[in-house]
Amino acid sequence: MDVQLDDSLLIKRYVAGDEKALEALIEKHNQRLSSFIYSKVNSRDITEDIFQDTFIKVIRTLRRGTYNEEGKFLPWVMRIAHNLIIDHFRKSSRMPMFDGADTFDIFSLISDEKLNAEHQIIKDQIDTDLGKLINELPADQREVLVMRIYKDMSFKEISENTGVSINTALGRMRYALINLRKIIEQNDILLTI
Amino acid sequence: MEKIYSAEQKGIKQVKASASTVKFLLDYSKSLKFTEAKGIKFESNMN
Numbered sequence: 177m178d179v180q181l182d183d184s185l186l187i188k189r190y191v192a193g194d195e196k197a198l199e200a201l202i203e204k205h206n207q208r209l210s211s212f213i214y215s216k217v218n219s220r221d222i223t224e225d226i227f228q229d230t231f232i233k234v235i236r237t238l239r240r241g242t243y244n245e246e247g248k249f250l251p252w253v254m255r256i257a258h259n260l261i262i263d264h265f266r267k268s269s270r271m272p273m274f275d276g277a278d279t280f281d282i283f284s285l286i287s288d289e290k291l292n293a294e295h296q297i298i299k300d301q302i303d304t305d306l307g308k309l310i311n312e313l314p315a316d317q318r319e320v321l322v323m324r325i326y327k328d329m330s331f332k333e334i335s336e337n338t339g340v341s342i343n344t345a346l347g348r349m350r351y352a353l354i355n356l357r358k359i360i361e362q363n364d365i366l367l368t369i
Numbered sequence: 370m371e372k373i374y375s376a377e378q379k380g381i382k383q384v385k386a387s388a389s390t391v392k393f394l395l396d397y398s399k400s401l402k403f404t405e406a407k408g409i410k411f412e413s414n415m416n
Contacts, residue, residue, distance in 0.1 A: 198398050199391070207385045214384045227386040231394045236412070239403055 183249035191238055205250060209257060216261045230257040302367050309359050317352035320345050
């Protein structure tokens with residue numbers, strides 16, 4: 177109850193022109209809102225983006241004078257964040273959804289997944305670069321990674337072919353990925369289209 | 370609905386938005402202006 181009263185007081189002060197009140201509101205709900213967003217998107221960068229967009233909407237609504245959910249600030253903010261998270265997944269096509277609108281458009285659900293010529297060239301370049309990076313790995317790690325990714329072998333098959341235990345094969349795969357990431361980060365290599 | 374968004378988030382990794390994001394929001398707020406003319410509110414950003 178106290179939290180809600182504090183929120184409405186801070187909102188009133190902010191709407192009246194006290195910028196410090198906004199700082200207090202953001203600080204007060206920063207961890208809770210950020211953790212909520214992070215729990216859904218699992219990325220610090222995207223969390224920052226959605227947190228920022230959420231508060232931009234909050235600021236605009238408060239300043240425009242259209243906020244009318246007195247005493248329910250946090251659930252309102254969480255709802256904005258929730259909608260932005262859904263938007264994020266829609267945009268990144270990780271959550272294809274049918275919106276149930278009267279004007280159903282089949283092309284909103286299906287798309288041509290084939291890469292255009294430019295993207296195909298970039299993808300080929302990335303594949304070549306990745307091949308070079310993999311060659312930089314220690315032999316035992318490279319062997320497991322190639323069998324798993326390029327030959328699509330299970331860890332059981334890798335274990336039988338290399339004469340090491342499944343756990344060792346898993347460990348080598350893990351270190352191969354860690355080392356690849358290190359090489360990519362250290363050299364600022366961009367491996368996306 | 371309120372209960373869903375107000376419930377304690379147990380077992381969730383606790384993170385916070387960075388100081389630079391907070392600063393951006395505070396600067397954005399300061400630069401945002403609303404002008405009302407003939408009952409219509411116009412929004413502008415004085416960057």
